[in-house]
Amino acid sequence: MLHFRNKAPVPLSSFKIRIPPQPQLRVDIKDEAASSIGIGETLRVQLIVDCLQPFSESPQLQLSFISVPGTGHAYPLRLPIAASTYVEGVALSSPDFDVKWANLGGEPRETSFSLPASGLASLEGARQMFSQIRFAALDAPGFLGVRFAGSFRTATPSRTGDNISVGVLAQVTPEPMTNSYHVSIRAQHGDVTQALKQLVTSYLA
Numbered sequence: 001m002l003h004f005r006n007k008a009p010v011p012l013s014s015f016k017i018r019i020p021p022q023p024q025l026r027v028d029i030k031d032e033a034a035s036s037i038g039i040g041e042t043l044r045v046q047l048i049v050d051c052l053q054p055f056s057e058s059p060q061l062q063l064s065f066i067s068v069p070g071t072g073h074a075y076p077l078r079l080p081i082a083a084s085t086y087v088e089g090v091a092l093s094s095p096d097f098d099v100k101w102a103n104l105g106g107e108p109r110e111t112s113f114s115l116p117a118s119g120l121a122s123l124e125g126a127r128q129m130f131s132q133i134r135f136a137a138l139d140a141p142g143f144l145g146v147r148f149a150g151s152f153r154t155a156t157p158s159r160t161g162d163n164i165s166v167g168v169l170a171q172v173t174p175e176p177m178t179n180s181y182h183v184s185i186r187a188q189h190g191d192v193t194q195a196l197k198q199l200v201t202s203y204l205a
Helices: 094-103 123-132 190-204
Strands: 002-005 013-018 025-029 042-045 047-051 060-068 071-078 087-089 110-116 136-138 146-157 163-175 180-187
Touching: 047 146, 094 146, 094 163, 110 190, 123 136, 123 146, 123 163, 123 180, 123 190, 163 190, 180 190
Parallel strands: none
Antiparallel strands: 002 042, 013 060, 025 047, 060 071, 087 146, 110 180, 136 146, 146 163, 163 180
16 A cells, blocks of 8 residues: 655645556556645555565656646655565474475575675574565574575466565575574576575665
8 A cells, every 4th residue: 555645745646556567576556546635634655466476676666746836746756565575474494494405506596605794693683584574484403504495476377377486595504604694595497596685684784
């Protein structure tokens, strides 16, 4: 649900929102936006956004209106929709994780990077971060770090009729010598891997 509040001392006219087509997402605007917003009024617009395939960038939102005659405004924005919006946590045993992890190795499905301890203060912080982006933390006896698993869900049917989903795994291990943490993400689709890498690094920034 988008909320547009007019805090200007004049009504806003010719109010328009536009969401450029993006093949990875299907956006349905449930209610036509009013063409004007009175002083102090709030306009609410409901969107239904289905993910059709992996994507790395949040969809664009183009906003325009006129405040006073002859004064137009246009703002290129982004909808608050990221790859994690469509992630669902998955419970895995440690042996199952090991098998799936080995099968997902290699580019472009795998990415690894280091995060300074100043950004990721502890393994518990890693747990909280990945839970925020909808991953399930896994029990990993004997593993020095933390492990996570999820499934990136789409609304695109497969040949069997079930919607396609993309498995994704992650693990975070401490690196005491460099006072940092090593993060590895592996997914069945390279775009999902890169999108989640961007999300993790921007989350900490």
